[in-house]
Amino acid sequence: MWKEYLPDDEHRLASQVFALLTNDHDDEISRRADVRAKAFEDVKRERYLKLVEEREAESTAKWEQEFSKAIKTSIANRPPTRLSPEEKALYLRIIADPSSATRADKNQVYEKPPPDEEDRLCKDKVGITMEELRHKALSNPDTLTEDECDILAYGFTKRDESSGKPSFWKSDLVEDDMELSRQVDEILYTQEDIEIQRRAQHRHHDFDDVIEERRKRKRQQQIDERAAKMRAAQPRWLNHMSDAKLSRWGFVVFRTAYSEGTEHEWEEFQWAYLCNKDAQLYKGWRRASNFCSLHQPLLVSDSSLEGAGVHVLRQRFKAMREQSEIPAGIATDCFLIADQAALDKALLSSEVEYQPKAQGEPDPWQSTFSIRAVNPDYDASIPIPSEGDLASYEGEITIPLPKVFDWLYYCFLAKSEDWETRYKLVKGGPAEMMVSTILPLFVS
Template sequence: MPEQGVVYLDGFKLSLQELGLTRETLNNHVNGRIIPFMLDDEMRDLYRRANDDPEPLSPAEKNRVLGRIPPEDEERLCQERLGCTKEQLYEKALTQAEDLSMLECDMIIRGCDYDWRNISNKATDLERIMKLSAEDRDLVLKGREAIKGPAILRAAEKRKQYTKVRAAEARRKSEQLKIARQGHRAAWVQAMVDRDLPRWGFVVMRTEYSDPRSDEAWKRFQERYDTVGKLIMQSWSGRPPKAELWLTLETVFVSDAALDGASADALRERFKSMREGLPEGIRRDCFLVQDKLLAETEWLTVRAVNPDFDPEAPLGTLEASYDSQETSITVQDLKGFSGEIQLPLSKVFDWLHYSLLTDSETWERRYKQTTQKQPKTLVSYWPYPEY
């Protein structure tokens, strides 16, 4: 396991304390400050050896040249994130490069600890290397280039495909938004209108009863739930004549003291027992749980539960193809997943409901999004709701 407060930078093992940084601010452009690239006589000699003949270098020395964490830490992270060894990952790059996911490409090219979510506003190695003298800069760059094997080169080629296709997709989406801005209402709202649903909504279960304040808190929650639902759908209603979808929003609130502190499995059984009798349009593939009635928080959240979750079934991991805007789902992404998600109430009425209605998201992808992203606030003509 990596040591707390320790980082590996430019081939050196350093403490965050001696760098005067936290892990969150490591390498950040804070007030224009960039950590200088570190180089001493020992590392200069290692770069020269790599440039002259990289074969005799040990795995640890090669990782130092590339500015990576130790091999044993890379191996552990490869197992955690991808469920395979580093050797198997590199073998895939050599024999099945076209099948590499973007995450796999990044881990081969940049190291097994690379995480795109943690690079915002950070100085890259190249930015820092460019501040070296011409002689030292040439030494570092040539040493690193000499040590790159065919697996890294093939992963880099595949990564270029991702970049090119995703840039084209971003341009296409930009054009879609320009067109949507002139439209009557968002495409997904129109799709809801076209379905002409007699009603739509969820079952919402209460699990807190023992506190004498909970009855009043439940009443307030129901009122707030209805209010938020109306406000969210009004914000999506488009130009007149507006799509008044909030008028057909219905909720089945379940309050039964027998559910006090009920487990997810008990709640699933209760939902299944009532599922066939639900009115048309009420979701039968998901129900909501409010188990924080007395929580004092500005942001109201609920649990969305998959009633048919099977803990024995294989996890729905996914390697996204290079022409997809979606990222891969790994075993690490699904750590703690138990067939449910926690989300802001505001995302229930657009993103969650529409993704269930159209079957456009898996529960595993919903879990990844809600645990790794902050919810977006979207403009009223955005074609489809997002988390």
């Protein structure tokens, strides 16, 4: 949208300079650069999604660090507490007679589930009881599974991965109760417990590669989910255009007016074409900006086509098609005509975004111009109905220029409509809704 905000007279002057300076060599360099840039789109998207993931991870890590600090600060600053009478009685009994301590007592001290519940959880998870799992860790630790290692090392709550005991265990007690807790811990947390946990943690390292692979799969799944959300947020026609991986797209445009003064009008037509393309793909469909630079029409300016009729243009187009003169991506089942009427109106046109006409509202295309789109393979010898919707159909349609960019090309790519259907869509006037059958009915 170069110099688009200049006053009208200066904008017109800038347009003329731009048209004079533009040449096929520069256009080809730009097109090739755009094609090459498109090859990196997946890499750029992957880099973007990875950056988002890293920032989320950093944010999560920062939050966890601040949360942990807040918890510790809260514990450090809050007034010390005392053991409940029941807890104190249990602790004193264990200290007085260590042999009286049962598994239930030990689980209660370390805030674990009661033995029956612990065994049930263990069997549900790994198929054996807690005591059987402990025996396995001592007798054959190399056969422990990842889940078994987790249970032995961290318990079922997994609240503190640095030990098998709960986080900040009894750290907020008054001094005399804290001393009781230390004595009970020395009695209950045996060398066997230490050895079981050591072996479980050692065995757990054997699963590091498996865990890392699982994390990678999870990260990739998150990336894929984000990519799917981004795709779902786009109109379907843009996704289909992207799936086609076009390096170039557009139409053959035949110029048929070459009288005196039309050279300037032809330059103005090209400028109006560019403005409408940018308006539709950059503004009307904001997510279509990637396709804007790849839309490179094949402009045919040949004075031998002065005043050429549709039949002559069809023959010329077919010859170009047969001789492979139409670059890949340029439509081979439709061409456009820049006749004298189009060149005249280009001088008066301005870029317009598509808005469906509401009842009672003015024609939204009143400040742009229409262009003829022709079916090169139309056979006039095939009878058509003399009355009805196709009564005046002669193998071409007239559409507002902006619809060249977001409707006409796509309905050929998707093969969603035939020429007769297109004619019926546009025959009611330039404000009629023109969308392919699988095209969403919204603009942005």
